[in-house]
Amino acid sequence: MRPTVHDIAAAAGVSLATVDRVLNQRPGVRHVTREKVENAIRDLGYVRDVAAANLAKGRVYPLTFILPASDNSFMHGLNAEIRAAVARSATERTDIHIVEVPAFDSQALVRELETVAAEKPAGVALVATDAPDVRAAVDRLVHDGIPVVTLVSDLTGSLRHHYAGVDNIAAGRTAARLLGRFLGGAKGELAILAGSMLVRDHRERLEGFASVMAQEFPALHLTPVLEGRDDPEVAHMLIADALARNDGIIGIYSLGAGNRGLIRALKEKAVDRPLTVIAHELTAHTRAALLDGTIDAILNQDAGHEVRSAIRVLKAKADGLAVIDAQERIRLDIFLKDNLP
Amino acid sequence: MRPTVHDIAAAAGVSLATVDRVLNQRPGVRHVTREKVENAIRDLGYVRDVAAANLAKGRVYPLTFILPASDNSFMHGLNAEIRAAVARSATERTDIHIVEVPAFDSQALVRELETVAAEKPAGVALVATDAPDVRAAVDRLVHDGIPVVTLVSDLTGSLRHHYAGVDNIAAGRTAARLLGRFLGGAKGELAILAGSMLVRDHRERLEGFASVMAQEFPALHLTPVLEGRDDPEVAHMLIADALARNDGIIGIYSLGAGNRGLIRALKEKAVDRPLTVIAHELTAHTRAALLDGTIDAILNQDAGHEVRSAIRVLKAKADGLAVIDAQERIRLDIFLKDNLP
DNA sequence: CCAAATCTGATGTACGTAAATCAAAAAATG
DNA sequence: CATTTTTTGATTTACGTACATCAGATTTGG
Numbered sequence: 001m002r003p004t005v006h007d008i009a010a011a012a013g014v015s016l017a018t019v020d021r022v023l024n025q026r027p028g029v030r031h032v033t034r035e036k037v038e039n040a041i042r043d044l045g046y047v048r049d050v051a052a053a054n055l056a057k058g059r060v061y062p063l064t065f066i067l068p069a070s071d072n073s074f075m076h077g078l079n080a081e082i083r084a085a086v087a088r089s090a091t092e093r094t095d096i097h098i099v100e101v102p103a104f105d106s107q108a109l110v111r112e113l114e115t116v117a118a119e120k121p122a123g124v125a126l127v128a129t130d131a132p133d134v135r136a137a138v139d140r141l142v143h144d145g146i147p148v149v150t151l152v153s154d155l156t157g158s159l160r161h162h163y164a165g166v167d168n169i170a171a172g173r174t175a176a177r178l179l180g181r182f183l184g185g186a187k188g189e190l191a192i193l194a195g196s197m198l199v200r201d202h203r204e205r206l207e208g209f210a211s212v213m214a215q216e217f218p219a220l221h222l223t224p225v226l227e228g229r230d231d232p233e234v235a236h237m238l239i240a241d242a243l244a245r246n247d248g249i250i251g252i253y254s255l256g257a258g259n260r261g262l263i264r265a266l267k268e269k270a271v272d273r274p275l276t277v278i279a280h281e282l283t284a285h286t287r288a289a290l291l292d293g294t295i296d297a298i299l300n301q302d303a304g305h306e307v308r309s310a311i312r313v314l315k316a317k318a319d320g321l322a323v324i325d326a327q328e329r330i331r332l333d334i335f336l337k338d339n340l341p
Numbered sequence: 342m343r344p345t346v347h348d349i350a351a352a353a354g355v356s357l358a359t360v361d362r363v364l365n366q367r368p369g370v371r372h373v374t375r376e377k378v379e380n381a382i383r384d385l386g387y388v389r390d391v392a393a394a395n396l397a398k399g400r401v402y403p404l405t406f407i408l409p410a411s412d413n414s415f416m417h418g419l420n421a422e423i424r425a426a427v428a429r430s431a432t433e434r435t436d437i438h439i440v441e442v443p444a445f446d447s448q449a450l451v452r453e454l455e456t457v458a459a460e461k462p463a464g465v466a467l468v469a470t471d472a473p474d475v476r477a478a479v480d481r482l483v484h485d486g487i488p489v490v491t492l493v494s495d496l497t498g499s500l501r502h503h504y505a506g507v508d509n510i511a512a513g514r515t516a517a518r519l520l521g522r523f524l525g526g527a528k529g530e531l532a533i534l535a536g537s538m539l540v541r542d543h544r545e546r547l548e549g550f551a552s553v554m555a556q557e558f559p560a561l562h563l564t565p566v567l568e569g570r571d572d573p574e575v576a577h578m579l580i581a582d583a584l585a586r587n588d589g590i591i592g593i594y595s596l597g598a599g600n601r602g603l604i605r606a607l608k609e610k611a612v613d614r615p616l617t618v619i620a621h622e623l624t625a626h627t628r629a630a631l632l633d634g635t636i637d638a639i640l641n642q643d644a645g646h647e648v649r650s651a652i653r654v655l656k657a658k659a660d661g662l663a664v665i666d667a668q669e670r671i672r673l674d675i676f677l678k679d680n681l682p
Numbered sequence: 683c684c685a686a687a688t689c690t691g692a693t694g695t696a697c698g699t700a701a702a703t704c705a706a707a708a709a710a711t712g
Numbered sequence: 713c714a715t716t717t718t719t720t721g722a723t724t725t726a727c728g729t730a731c732a733t734c735a736g737a738t739t740t741g742g
Contacts, residue, residue: 002431004728015691020730028689030739047431051392052728055697090343090388173679181637184525212679296522304667326645329682334675338514338553341670345698356721361700369719371709393698396727 003044012040023048050319054093061315062095064116065151065307066126068103072230072257073283074303078127078152081307094311097121104198106131113137123147123314125164128155130200147317149310152301153201161317164310166301166332168201172208172255174332175278178297179251180217182276187219188250191242195230195256205255205280220251228258236261243269254279263289282335290337300333344385353381364389391660395434402656403436405457406492406648407467409444413571413598414624415644419468419493422648435652438462445539447472454478464488464655466505469496471541488658490651493642494542502658505651507642507673509542513549513596515673516619519638520592521558523617528560529591532583536571536597546596546621561592569599577602584610595620604630623676631678641674 009019014037021029022037029037040046053059065082067075079098086096099116101108106129114137116124124141128134128150135158141148142159149162179190192209194202206225213220226242228235235258243249243265252275254262259279263286266275279286282300289295309328316323335341350360355378362370363378370378381387394400406423408416420439427437440457442449447470455478457465465482469475469491476499482489483500490503520531533550535543547566554561567583569576576599584590584606593616595603600620604627607618620627623641630636650669657664676682 006728017692017731018690021690024730026731030689033690049396049728050432052396052697053730055390055393055396055699055727056729056731058697058730091391167680170680174677177677177679182522182525184523208679302667304665308665308668324649326643326682327649331672331674331682332680333672334680336515336518338518338549339508339511339673339675341667341672347698358701358722359720362720365700367701371719374719390698393727394700396729397698397700399700399727 002049003046004049005046007044008037008040008046011044012036050321060093060095061122061318062097062119063123063125063311063314064097064099064119064121065310066099066101066109066112066116066124067151068127068129069100070103070230070257073285074257074281077283078303078307081304084304085307085311092311094315096311104129104196106134109134110137113141117141117144117146120144121146122318123149125149125151125310125314127152128158128160128200129153130155134158147314149313151306151310153199155200162310162313162323162328164306164313164328164330165201166330168204169208171280171299171332172205172210173212174208174334175205175253175255175297175299176209176212176217178334179253179276179278180213180220182296183217183220183251185219186250189221189223189246189248190251190253191223191239191246191249192225193228193235193239193252193254193256193258193262194225195258196227197225199256202256209253209255221248223249228256228261230257232258232261232264234258234261236265239265240268249275251276252278257281259283259289260285263294266294282333282340287340290335290340293337296336298335300335301330302333306330343390344387345390346387348385349378349381349387352385353377391662401434401436402463402659403438403460404464404466404652404655405438405440405460405462406651407440407442407450407453407457407465408492409468409470410441411444411571411598414626415598415622418624419644419648422645425645426648426652433652435656437652445470445537447475450475451478454482458482458485458487461485462487463659464490466490466492466651466655468493469499469501469541470494471496475499488655490654492647492651494540503651503654503664503669505647505654505669505671506542507671509545510549512621512640512673513546513551514553515549515675516546516594516596516621516638516640517550517553517558519675520594520617520619521554521561523637524558524561524592526560527591530562530564530587530589532564532580532587532590532593533566534569534576534580534593534595534597534599534603535566536599537568538566540597543597550594550596562589564590569597569602571598573599573602573605575599575602577606580606581609590616592617593619598622600624600630601626604635607635623674623681628681631676631681634678637677639676641676642671643674647671 005019009016019037022034082098089096101112109129110133135155138148138158138160148160149164150160152165154163197203226238228238239262277295278297279295280299282298286298290298313323346360350357360378363375423439442453450470451474476496479489479499479501489501490505491501493506495504538544567579569579580603618636619638620636621640623639627639631639654664
């Protein structure tokens with residue numbers, strides 16, 4: 001049987017109340033006494049029964065998710081996953097709030113972070129916009145003792161406790177190698193469609209992609225990045241235009257959202273020549289395109305895993321508990337038409 | 342606030358004791374009364390607080406894992422992950438036992454299943470050997486009300502509640518497409534290294550591989566399967582021999598274990614000609630080979646996820662709770678040298 | 683050394699559920 | 713209708729922890 005507070009009290013030769021004071025860092029315990037208790041805790045290998053503690057406290061974890069108000073499939077999916085978590089909140093003792101802020105607007109995000117901080121939640125998850133003032137606002141939250149995890153897009157250099165998202169440099173590198181290998185030594189040009197170079201995850205993907213391409217596939221030449229603003233219409237226009245004007249394009253890497261437009265442009269051009277295409281994020285559109293051969297591979301991050309992981313980590317941090325690192329690593333999914341879920 | 346048993350009692354106009362009888366299916370409740378209570382439960386949306394219930398019951402989940410006594414990296418890893426779960430058992434209220442049975446020995450497995458059944462555990466996870474008597478033994482366990490999940494290798498047609506492992510047909514298909522695309526339309530022969538065609542997961546991988554190859558890459562010809570018995574020495578011998586005798590081999594699919602031998606054979610032959618190689622299971626050896634270019638891609642199943650998932654599912658089934666399907670789907674990891682964890 | 687401040691113990695209640703006991707009520711049986 | 717059987721209620725204890733209160737002990741400071 002695992003030891004309880006009673007065992008600790010007995011072993012340390014103190015009362016239950018004193019053990020409680022030590023455990024919950026309440027004042028009124030002399031240094032020597034505190035040490036006796038801490039030794040007993042260590043010796044007996046006591047671990048607090050979190051379930052019982054939560055029951056006694058009637059604890060719920062008020063968590064806030066801050067998302068950009070972007071109108072694309074991925075963000076919709078992320079939102080849906082958070083709402084699914086809300087539906088589970090009764091059994092998970094969470095009380096989740098979702099707030100949306102204008103996309104790419106660091107000031108709005110900072111304001112929201114300050115509003116949220118005032119509510120003293122048990123944890124905050126945010127899709128970070130990469131800016132110094134956001135970093136500062138996040139650091140302030142952390143200083144106030146509020147656990148913070150970044151979601152999907154990280155905020156390196158900040159004090160956030162955890163990042164629930166994929167390694168985007170690795171994603172870009174992987175895309176490059178897949179594309180390079182699929183093209184099998186052919187010589188030609190590559191088009192790159194991004195959302196915006198202002199977003200960190202897109203920049204990182206491009207960085208990884210370009211670096212592997214330069215090192216290992218010198219026969220492939222990268223044309224200037226097309227910024228589609230994650231908008232299907234813009235993406236369509238850019239890709240159609242690029243394909244019309246440049247005969248040498250044999251491959252495309254779409255590292256952002258708005259793939260609906262990309263796919264439409266590809267279908268219109270279908271007869272012309274074979275293109276090898278790699279895109280990000282599995283949605284209804286990209287899935288269909290993968291199955292019909294318009295897209296050759298999809299790199300994906302599982303929004304459901306990211307959300308569940310963020311919640312687990314926030315709860316653990318709020319309780320000062322350890323997390324299973326391997327479990328919280330968000331993996332880069334590579335989908336071919338054969339291994340779709 | 343979520344409703345409690347007290348609220349149910351009040352709403353149904355019965356006493357706490359009666360609610361308890363209904364909830365825990367104890368006898369002594371008239372049909373009409375039972376219905377009143379059940380209606381109240383439904384109306385108020387009552388969900389039992391599992392944490393409180395477990396606390397009151399002092400419940401622990403005695404779980405048994407049955408593994409084949411195979412001496413390869415993957416099984417060692419699986420074992421290690423289960424032991425890691427044992428280390429967490431205090432906080433997870435589990436009491437996990439690991440038993441090993443001779444590999445590929447269905448009778449031994451059946452005997453063990455019967456021994457285990459007698460101990461009435463809260464759940465059983467097993468790496469299934471695909472045989473009718475095993476199926477029958479598993480079905481008996483299920484009939485006795487013991488939750489069963491298959492691990493790594495499934496037992497289709499049995500009544501097992503869940504399979505914690507990858508879709509091996511999809512894995513084989515994925516390997517085929519990767520290999521086909523990497524070879525970029527070249528014409529030649531492929532060597533296939535398996536452990537044993539008696540194991541279901543290996544058969545399924547081959548089946549998926551062969552089917553995609555036949556349909557989509559007719560220029561690639563499959564040579565007869567080499568059965569390496571998951572033994573590095575045997576694998577080395579077989580591959581070295583095949584490469585020496587067949588000049589036309591341009592690619593290899595290793596769908597089982599014993600990759601240490603394969604890698605050695607490949608390094609010895611390195612100068613001869615470039616080979617495209619895809620292997621299963623990420624281990625120290627395959628990882629090194631992927632990084633140095635000996636292997637081009639690794640397909641992997643995350644043993645840690647499989648174990649944690651199996652435990653979650655067994656506990657949920659034991660409590661009659663729902664599982665989050667998406668969370669329990671074991672994904673096929675595809676590793677290139679760029680996205681290694 | 684006394685008073686004040688600080689520390690410690692003893693005790694009780696609470697959280698939501700499980701499980702047991704015993705009494706009381708209702709229903710079924712003859 | 714009386715008796716037996718079944719069903720229901722009331723109440724209590726327990727699980728492991730949190731938290732509050734109050735009395736008593738010990739340590740400080742003057």
